[in-house]
Amino acid sequence: xxxxxxxxxxxxxxxxxxxxxxxxxxxxxxxxxxxxxxxxxxxxxxxxxxxxxxxxxxxxxxxxxxxxxxxxxxxxxxxxxxxxxxxxxxxxxxxxxxxxxxxxxxxxxxxxxxxxx
Amino acid sequence: xxxxxxxxxxxxxxxxxxxxxxxxxxxxxxxxxxxxxxxxxxxxxxxxxxxxxxxxxxxxxxxxxxxxxxxxxxxxxxxxxxxxxxxxxxxxxxxxxxxxxxxxxxxxxxxxxxxxxx
Numbered sequence: 560x561x562x563x564x565x566x567x568x569x570x571x572x573x574x575x576x577x578x579x580x581x582x583x584x585x586x587x588x589x590x591x592x593x594x595x596x597x598x599x600x601x602x603x604x605x606x607x608x609x610x611x612x613x614x615x616x617x618x619x620x621x622x623x624x625x626x627x628x629x630x631x632x633x634x635x636x637x638x639x640x641x642x643x644x645x646x647x648x649x650x651x652x653x654x655x656x657x658x659x660x661x662x663x664x665x666x667x668x669x670x671x672x673x674x675x676x
Numbered sequence: 677x678x679x680x681x682x683x684x685x686x687x688x689x690x691x692x693x694x695x696x697x698x699x700x701x702x703x704x705x706x707x708x709x710x711x712x713x714x715x716x717x718x719x720x721x722x723x724x725x726x727x728x729x730x731x732x733x734x735x736x737x738x739x740x741x742x743x744x745x746x747x748x749x750x751x752x753x754x755x756x757x758x759x760x761x762x763x764x765x766x767x768x769x770x771x772x773x774x775x776x777x778x779x780x781x782x783x784x785x786x787x788x789x790x791x792x793x794x
Binding site: 601602603604606650654662663664665666667668669671 | 717718781783788
């Protein structure tokens with residue numbers, strides 16, 4: 560069965576600190592996609608990144624970076640030099656793409672990040 | 677492009693009444709739409725998957741007679757919460773996906789509808 564675990568419920572940092580949000584997933588499929596979404600207080604989900612199971616290259620986008628390690632089934636997200644505007648709930652999600660699969664997303668429990676000035 | 681809207685953005689209703697939430701894909705044809713529910717400080721849980729012109733597929737534990745889903749056109753899906761009760765108060769989020777045209781078929785999320793049942 561598919562499962563996504565975000566063990567950190569809440570993280571609080573001071574502005575300019577680096578912070579890493581952990582994500583561990585379980586799946587029996589060999590083809591799958593992993594995602595990170597940001598949910599600010601408004602509630603609307605903001606797509607951050609998608610990664611397929613065959614691409615283990617790490618990715619950097621500005622202050623954001625992602626570390627995908629299939630060996631440990633982890634897809635961690637790091638924010639460098641955090642800012643107050645980064646305060647939000649962050650969700651990691653998994654989607655399998657086996658035959659007949661609908662592509663539905665399985666979300667982790669979410670990590671609430673608070674960045675203090 | 678790829679904008680999904682929801683209406684209303686928030687609604688308050690009395691216990692026992694029915695509430696309809698609309699999800700529209702504004703600039704693409706959505707062959708598949710997903711409905712999620714999110715309780716306060718919790719994750720998004722998939723309620724059902726709807727394909728245009730066919731019956732929705734509900735996740736285990738979701739009452740299909742209580743949460744009626746209609747995906748009658750390629751740009752509109754509706755979720756009706758029938759005989760709503762306070763425990764149905766939640767944030768309802770839809771997402772839409774177009775026809776499969778590439779290796780990955782992107783899913784686009786609506787802004788959500790906050791339902792409060794008194």
